[in-house]
Amino acid sequence: MEPVVHFSEAVAVHGRFPVLTGASLTVNPCEIVLLRGPNGAGKTSLLRACAGLLPVVQGIANVLGVDLTQDRKAVRARVGLLSHANGLYDDLTVTENVRFWGQTAGASDAEVKAALAELGLSGRLATVKVVKLSAGQRRRTALATVLARRPELWLLDEPHAGLDGDGRDLIDDVLRRAAAAGATILFASHELDRAEPLATRVVRIDAGRVVQPTC
Amino acid sequence: MLRTARLIAAKDLRLELNSRVTAFQVLPFAVLLVVLFAFAFDADAKVLIPAAPGLFWIAVLLSLFLAVGRMFMTETADGALDALRLSSLDPAGIFLGKAVALLLELLLLEVVLLAGVLVLYDVSVPASGVVLLVTTAFATSVGLVATGTLYGVLSAGTTVRETLLPLLIGPVVAPLLIGASRAFEAALGTRRGLDGSVVVKVSEGWPWAGLLTVFALVYVAAGLLAFGALLEDA
Numbered sequence: 087m088e089p090v091v092h093f094s095e096a097v098a099v100h101g102r103f104p105v106l107t108g109a110s111l112t113v114n115p116c117e118i119v120l121l122r123g124p125n126g127a128g129k130t131s132l133l134r135a136c137a138g139l140l141p142v143v144q145g146i147a148n149v150l151g152v153d154l155t156q157d158r159k160a161v162r163a164r165v166g167l168l169s170h171a172n173g174l175y176d177d178l179t180v181t182e183n184v185r186f187w188g189q190t191a192g193a194s195d196a197e198v199k200a201a202l203a204e205l206g207l208s209g210r211l212a213t214v215k216v217v218k219l220s221a222g223q224r225r226r227t228a229l230a231t232v233l234a235r236r237p238e239l240w241l242l243d244e245p246h247a248g249l250d251g252d253g254r255d256l257i258d259d260v261l262r263r264a265a266a267a268g269a270t271i272l273f274a275s276h277e278l279d280r281a282e283p284l285a286t287r288v289v290r291i292d293a294g295r296v297v298q299p300t301c
Numbered sequence: 302m303l304r305t306a307r308l309i310a311a312k313d314l315r316l317e318l319n320s321r322v323t324a325f326q327v328l329p330f331a332v333l334l335v336v337l338f339a340f341a342f343d344a345d346a347k348v349l350i351p352a353a354p355g356l357f358w359i360a361v362l363l364s365l366f367l368a369v370g371r372m373f374m375t376e377t378a379d380g381a382l383d384a385l386r387l388s389s390l391d392p393a394g395i396f397l398g399k400a401v402a403l404l405l406e407l408l409l410l411e412v413v414l415l416a417g418v419l420v421l422y423d424v425s426v427p428a429s430g431v432v433l434l435v436t437t438a439f440a441t442s443v444g445l446v447a448t449g450t451l452y453g454v455l456s457a458g459t460t461v462r463e464t465l466l467p468l469l470i471g472p473v474v475a476p477l478l479i480g481a482s483r484a485f486e487a488a489l490g491t492r493r494g495l496d497g498s499v500v501v502k503v504s505e506g507w508p509w510a511g512l513l514t515v516f517a518l519v520y521v522a523a524g525l526l527a528f529g530a531l532l533e534d535a
Contacts, residue, residue, distance in 0.1 A: 137387060138387075139383065139386065139387070162386070162387045162388070162389065163387075163388065163389030165387070166387075167383070167384070167387055169380055169383060170380075171379050171380025171383070172379050172380065173379060173380045173381045173383060173384035174379050174381065175312070175316055175375055175379070175381060176375070176378065176379065177316050177319040177320040177375070178312070178315060178316060178319060179319075182312075182315060182319075186308070186312050187384065187388075189308055190308065190388040190389070190390055191388065191389065215319065231384075
């Protein structure tokens with residue numbers, strides 16, 4: 087089976103500054119892979135490179151069969167990225183945000199409602215403006231926008247940030263269900279006690295290189 | 302492209318409806334400018350009437366800076382610009398949608414502002430000038446929002462957006478402001494001789510309106526072509 091992500095000695099740059107300095111990584115379909123490493127190790131850069139947001143200038147970088155060194159934009163519509171920022175509009179309600187981002191990927195109203203329900207956002211919170219939400223509620227809304235788009239590859243940067251215990255359990259359930267349904271998940275986290283049990287594989291990254299691909 | 306434009310315009314208009322920033326902040330600012338101009342000229346009709354078209358368009362331009370800054374602030378505040386880049390939306394459609402939403406807001410602002418100018422500056426609109434007035438306002442507004450949207454995304458990724466925007470937009474829209482002021486002058490009959498008779502007739506405004514339409518089309522075409530590359534770099 088063809089890997090979803092295949093990087094070999096990949097060098098990615100931000101402007102002229104190399105942020106990945108020869109990263110090698112393979113992620114197979116339906117895996118939940120945890121990226122761990124110290125601050126500035128290149129976890130976020132690896133996720134952004136996989137999303138086609140950072141140019142890969144050397145090495146091999148294939149995501150979902152797309153050669154990122156040739157056409158990184160071609161992969162974008164097929165991945166869902168949850169970065170440090172939530173990508174939400176403060177003055178739209180939870181439903182309006184999830185509907186808008188869902189519609190950018192052609193999601194139906196039913197899919198939007200399902201995403202809201204799955205993240206526990208279909209009740210009173212649905213009509214609340216995002217500006218009035220707590221950090222954890224914002225994170226859940228952001229994940230709902232990813233879920234509504236039904237991406238093939240989920241790229242999540244600290245998905246548990248700002249969440250309480252129940253919220254973290256909810257996110258873990260959503261991610262496990264997505265993987266069971268055929269999605270592949272690559273996520274970065276510092277909260278290892280929470281993240282390692284969720285992951286099917288852990289990969290350590292440092293100084294822009296994958297230093298310990300472990301099982 | 303049109304589907305994307307509809308989606309983006311609907312989202313931007315929904316943002317405005319929910320926040321009312323244009324209605325409660327930009328519009329009052331524009332009206333305040335018109336009032337302050339009147340104070341500055343000591344409410345002297347001899348000065349205010351000939352200056353009315355230029356003052357109107359300066360007030361519109363300053364309001365545009367605020368509206369464009371606000372529009373792209375909503376995209377950058379929580380990283381939505383990254384999500385827009387990641388979406389499969391056509392960049393030309395994003396440009397068109399944003400420009401249309403901004404155009405509707407600007408036209409609404411101009412209606413209120415024009416009413417303020419008519420009342421405060423003692424200017425009237427002759428029946429023969431109405432079509433020229435509307436055509437000029439529409440063509441100029443299209444050019445302004447196209448330029449504003451294009452330079453808005455260019456400055457979106459910077460930390461000095463608010464101060465950079467006027468520097469970028471001002472020189473580019475100078476021809477629009479000159480043409481719009483001349484066409485409004487003809488439509489409103491604000492340039493008068495010593496005997497009070499109208500010096501510039503309505504018919505003399507149409508060449509300016511034609512020029513404005515050409516400028517607007519050029520700015521829109523430039524926006525459709527360049528927005529994608531600028532969004533990528535923002």
